[in-house]
Amino acid sequence: MNMQFATKNQMKTKSFLSGGVRPQALRQARRVQRQAPQLRARQLNCVAETKTVPTYFAEYDTKKSVALELEKAEKAPMNTFTPKAPFEAEIVSVERIVGPKATGETCHIVIKTDGKIPFFEGQSYGIVPPGTKVGPGGKEKPHAPRLYSIASSRYGDSYDGNTTSLCVRRATYWCPELQAEDPAKQGICSNFLCDAKPGDKVMMTGPVGASMVLPQDDPNAVHIMVATGTGIAPYRSYWRRMFLEDTPFKFTGLAWLFMGVANSDAMLYDDEIQEIIKNYPDQFRVDYALSREQKNKDGGKMYIQDKMEEYADQIFDLLENGAILYVCGLKGMMPGINGMLEKVAAGKGKDWKEMQKDLKKKGQWHVEV
Numbered sequence: 001m002n003m004q005f006a007t008k009n010q011m012k013t014k015s016f017l018s019g020g021v022r023p024q025a026l027r028q029a030r031r032v033q034r035q036a037p038q039l040r041a042r043q044l045n046c047v048a049e050t051k052t053v054p055t056y057f058a059e060y061d062t063k064k065s066v067a068l069e070l071e072k073a074e075k076a077p078m079n080t081f082t083p084k085a086p087f088e089a090e091i092v093s094v095e096r097i098v099g100p101k102a103t104g105e106t107c108h109i110v111i112k113t114d115g116k117i118p119f120f121e122g123q124s125y126g127i128v129p130p131g132t133k134v135g136p137g138g139k140e141k142p143h144a145p146r147l148y149s150i151a152s153s154r155y156g157d158s159y160d161g162n163t164t165s166l167c168v169r170r171a172t173y174w175c176p177e178l179q180a181e182d183p184a185k186q187g188i189c190s191n192f193l194c195d196a197k198p199g200d201k202v203m204m205t206g207p208v209g210a211s212m213v214l215p216q217d218d219p220n221a222v223h224i225m226v227a228t229g230t231g232i233a234p235y236r237s238y239w240r241r242m243f244l245e246d247t248p249f250k251f252t253g254l255a256w257l258f259m260g261v262a263n264s265d266a267m268l269y270d271d272e273i274q275e276i277i278k279n280y281p282d283q284f285r286v287d288y289a290l291s292r293e294q295k296n297k298d299g300g301k302m303y304i305q306d307k308m309e310e311y312a313d314q315i316f317d318l319l320e321n322g323a324i325l326y327v328c329g330l331k332g333m334m335p336g337i338n339g340m341l342e343k344v345a346a347g348k349g350k351d352w353k354e355m356q357k358d359l360k361k362k363g364q365w366h367v368e369v
Contacts, residue, residue, distance in 0.1 A: 055095055056108045056157055056165065057272055060279040063246035066155040067115075071248055076120035076213050079206060083145055086128050086203040089113050091196045092163060099265030103292075105170040106230060106268060107194045108151065115161040117204060121237040122212035124149050125164065126205035129189040145205045146189040149212070149233035149328065149368070153240040167233040167268065170194045212368045214238050215324060221253045222323035224315060226337065228260040228304055231329025232268050234368075243276050243284065253283065260289040260304030260333070287311070304329075305336025316344045319355075324364045331369040 058064070081087040092110040119125070126145030134140055148166045156163035171187025174180070196202065212234050215221070225235045235257060242251040261267055267288065276284045287307055288294075294302035297309075308315060319325060319341075327337065338352070345352035359365040 054097060054108070054271065055093055055110070056097070056269070058157075058240070058244055058275070060243055060275050064159050064244055066159045066245045066247060067161045068247070070115075070118060070154050070161050073118065073120075076123060076210060077118055077207060078210075079208060080117055081205050083126070083128065083142070083205055086126075086145075086205050087113070087117050089117070089202050089204050091198055091200040091202055093198060094194060094196050097167075097268060101263060102266040103262040104172070104266075105194060106266070107168050107170070109166045109168055109193055109196070110157055111164050111166065111202060111204070112162060113156075113164055113204070117164075117207065118161070119150055119154055119164070119207035121150075121153055121214040121241050122209065122234045123207040124209045125166070125207055127166075127189055127193065128203040128205065129192045130203075131188070143188060147206075147208065149231070150207070151233035151236045153237050153245060155240075155245060159245065165236075166193065167230045167236070168193045169230050209368070212326060212328065212366050214241065215363060216249050219249060219251050219253060222318050223253065223255045224258070224318065224323055224325045225255065226258045226304060226308065226325065226327045226329075226333075228329030228333055229266075230268070231327075231369075232257075232259060234328055235326070236269055236272075239273075239276060239284070243280055251283070255284050257284075257286045258289065258304055258308055259286060260291065260307070260329070263290055263292045303336065304333050305340055308337060309340045312340055312344045316341060316348070319359060319364060322364070324366070325359070326366045326368075328368045334367070334369060 090112040092112050093108075094110075095108045096105060097108045098104075098106045117125070124147045126147050128145045129143045131143060132140040133143055148168060150164055151167040152163070152165035155161050157165055168190050171190040172181045173185035175182040175185075193202070214234075214237070223238065225238065227235060239255060239257075241247065241249060242255060257273070259267070267290075273284075273286050277286070287310075289302045289304045289307035291301045291303055296302045296306035300306075315323075315325075327334065338356075341356075342352035345355060356365060
């Protein structure tokens with residue numbers, strides 16, 4: 001479908017610093033959202049066969065009350081706990097959230113923190129896997145923390161601020177000689193987390209990171225969120241704050257998610273995404289790039305940059321008029337995204353590299369890959 005967003009002459013930027021876009025632009029973008037075909041996933045992704053509702057799932061028809069004392073912090077906390085003095089938390093649940101045909105295993109993991117390691121939406125935690133490693137000098141020392149983007153808002157999945165959530169893909173290595181997975185080369189931390197049981201202890205550091213913290217100075221902003229795989233984690237924290245929780249942040253803007261995975265069974269949190277679309281059809285949209293099920297315009301596999309290219313002019317115009325773009329996931333998608341936007345800029349007589357510098361300066365370009 002050929003989609004038409006408002007052009008620069010139809011939209012006047014309210015504030016590049018805040019990412020603000022005038023209501024006229026939002027109305028036109030939302031008209032597009034209502035008309036755009038949506039790739040419908042199964043009613044309950046990953047657990048359709050048993051028809052059970054995943055523990056992370058929430059209904060978005062009414063706003064949820066939350067522990068509002070967590071709104072008092074004026075800036076994102078940083079490094080409350082360190083590798084030398086980590087925080088001991090406890091596993092609440094570990095749930096596989098992909099279907100049987102997904103490439104690999106991804107889990108939604110809820111961790112009890114009792115609110116003692118607070119964070120802002122868009123930050124990451126460090127997880128210290130158990131055990132030790134032998135350094136170059138033969139000395140044993142603890143493993144270094146592995147960073148994971150936080151997949152819940154500051155209130156957690158239980159809305160009280162006493163838990164946090166991670167989205168973790170189990171890291172494995174396929175040995176071509178053995179024709180099997182080599183357990184000696186598996187990811188130490190991801191396998192520890194995916195194998196964890198309720199009540200298991202987990203050592204945490206952080207929170208860290210400011211590059212992906214959700215800007216909240218303009219509730220009417222357009223947020224373009226680009227993810228591959230578990231890179232969706234920070235966006236789940238965004239959309240829960242935007243659409244689910246009753247907080248002082250009253251979101252009236254537009255959230256547009258581009259999500260790249262291998263196939264339909266690997267569509268993370270799609271049941272929750274469809275729930276948002278059902279309740280906020282004018283404010284949320286999603287476009288999937290399924291590399292093993294869809295073809296791009298040249299007949300090749302559909303990757304995230306190919307899906308974005310279908311809407312290149314609209315994305316570019318929205319960026320020119322104050323939209324905020326986030327990219328999280330595999331580093332390999334960045335050349336394609338930059339190349340796509342550079343091509344559009346050239347067609348408009350603009351220098352993409354200079355424009356990108358300006359977007360970064362004005363807080364409209366956030367990348368964590």
